Amino acid sequence: MATVPTSKASRSSGKTKASRSSGKTKASRSSGKKGRKKQINPLAGFDSSLDEKTALDQYLRDVSRYELISPEMEKELGALAQKGDQDAIQQLARANLRFVISVAKKYQNRGVSLTDLIQEGNVGLVTAARKFDPEQGVKFISYAVWWIRQAILAALANQGRPVRVPLNRASDLARIFREKERLKQELNREPTFQELSRVTDLTAELIESLQTLNSSEIRLDAPIGDSEDSQLVERFVSEEAAEPEQEVEGRLLTETVETALTTLDVRDAKVLRLYFGLQGEREHTLEEIGNMLGVTRERIRQLRDRALRRLREGRKGDALESFAA
Structure with missing residues (x-):
C-alpha cells in the first residue's frame, strides 16, 4: 500500500520562525492543543499493520474527530500558511480531510485502492493548503478540489490498470475543472463544451470525453424535486x-x-x-x-x-x- 510522500509541509514539526511567531494566535493554539490531545495524524496515512477495511474504518473515525473551521479561522490559517507556518498548513488540511474521502470515492475501481487514492488526494490537499491565498475571496474547499483531483488522476495514470490517464491529460482535466468553475460563476450557468474549448484551447470533443472520467455530482443547492420520499x-x-x-x-x-x-x-x-x-x-x-x-x-x-x-x-x-x- 502506498503511503503519502513526506513533503516539506508534512515533515515539518512547526519549528520554523513563522510557526514560533504565530504560536500566540488563536489558530496555532487551537492546532497545537488538538494535536496533543488526540495523538493522531491522518495526513500520515493508514496503519499498514491492519487489513484495508479495518484501516479505512479507523481512518474515517480519526478524520471525524477534526472539527471544521470557521471562515474567519480559514482566512487566518491561510495567511499564516502563506508565510510558511507548518502548523497552519496542517490544521487547514486536517479540517478538510473529509472532502478528500468524498473525491477519492469517485475514482474507485480503476486499478488503485481507495486507501491509496485517499493518500494521494491528501498530498494534493496539503499542496493546496500551502498555496491557498485567502485574499482571493474563494473558499479553501473550492480551491483545494483541483489539487486533490489532479493528485488522484496522476496516481491513476501511474498505477491504474482498467483506465490509464496520461499525465498530460490529467493536467488537461484539472484545467477543465478550474475553467468550468470560473465560467459557472461568471455565467451563472453550466458552460457548454464549446465555451470550455475556447478558454482551455482543447477541442470540445476532448473535453466531453475527459469529463466522463468525473462522475456526476450531487450538491447541497440541487433542487429538492417532486418526490417526497427521499431521505436527506x-x-x-x-x-x-x-x-x-x-x-x-x-x-x-x-x-x-x-x-x-x-x-x-x-x-x-x-x-x-x-x-x-x-x-x-x-x-x-x-x-x-x-x-x-x-x-x-x-x-x-x-x-x-x-x-x-x-x-x-x-x-x-x-x-x-x-x-x-
Whole structure:
C-alpha cells in the first residue's frame, strides 16, 4: 500500500520562525492543543499493520474527530500558511480531510485502492493548503478540489490498470475543472463544451470525453424535486452503501447532518427531521407535517426551504458539501 510522500509541509514539526511567531494566535493554539490531545495524524496515512477495511474504518473515525473551521479561522490559517507556518498548513488540511474521502470515492475501481487514492488526494490537499491565498475571496474547499483531483488522476495514470490517464491529460482535466468553475460563476450557468474549448484551447470533443472520467455530482443547492420520499442522507451517500467504507462514511454523514440540525431553530429542525425521516422518524409529506404543526402545506414548504438554505449557508454547510462534492 502506498503511503503519502513526506513533503516539506508534512515533515515539518512547526519549528520554523513563522510557526514560533504565530504560536500566540488563536489558530496555532487551537492546532497545537488538538494535536496533543488526540495523538493522531491522518495526513500520515493508514496503519499498514491492519487489513484495508479495518484501516479505512479507523481512518474515517480519526478524520471525524477534526472539527471544521470557521471562515474567519480559514482566512487566518491561510495567511499564516502563506508565510510558511507548518502548523497552519496542517490544521487547514486536517479540517478538510473529509472532502478528500468524498473525491477519492469517485475514482474507485480503476486499478488503485481507495486507501491509496485517499493518500494521494491528501498530498494534493496539503499542496493546496500551502498555496491557498485567502485574499482571493474563494473558499479553501473550492480551491483545494483541483489539487486533490489532479493528485488522484496522476496516481491513476501511474498505477491504474482498467483506465490509464496520461499525465498530460490529467493536467488537461484539472484545467477543465478550474475553467468550468470560473465560467459557472461568471455565467451563472453550466458552460457548454464549446465555451470550455475556447478558454482551455482543447477541442470540445476532448473535453466531453475527459469529463466522463468525473462522475456526476450531487450538491447541497440541487433542487429538492417532486418526490417526497427521499431521505436527506441518501442525497449524499452512494447507492452502493453496502460497501464497508461507504457504510462508515454514511454513519459519519448522519452524525454531521444531526450536528448541523442543532444549529437551526427547533421548529425548522423538526420540519427537516419529519420530512427526511431522520432520528427514527418515517418520512412525512408536507401536508402531514402541516397537520401535525397546525399550519398549511405551503408554510411547511417555506420552512423546509428556509432550513435547507440556512444549512447551506451555515458553518456546517461545508461539512455537508464535502460529502456531496
